[in-house]
Amino acid sequence: xxxxxxxxxxxxxxxxxxxxxxxxxxxxxxxxxxxxxxxxxxxxxxxxxxxxxxxxxxxxxxxxxxxxx
Ligand SMILES: [Zn+2]
Numbered sequence: 001x002x003x004x005x006x007x008x009x010x011x012x013x014x015x016x017x018x019x020x021x022x023x024x025x026x027x028x029x030x031x032x033x034x035x036x037x038x039x040x041x042x043x044x045x046x047x048x049x050x051x052x053x054x055x056x057x058x059x060x061x062x063x064x065x066x067x068x069x
Pocket of ligand 1: 040
């Protein structure tokens with residue numbers, strides 16, 4: 001194994017310190033998950049871009065916070 005168990009934050013290498021990278025992992029895992037739609041209440045929302053979310057169920061696009069709805 002070449003890399004440690006740092007998941008998506010592995011790209012930062014040994015930089016930025018352990019705590020910062022752990023926070024990056026938490027955020028990135030979170031933003032990749034399905035989120036709950038405020039309109040149809042189904043967990044079919046994905047992040048399109050920073051602060052922009054789209055529901056695959058009711059097809060609504062809306063703005064939210066950068067990393068979660
Ligand atoms: Zn929806």
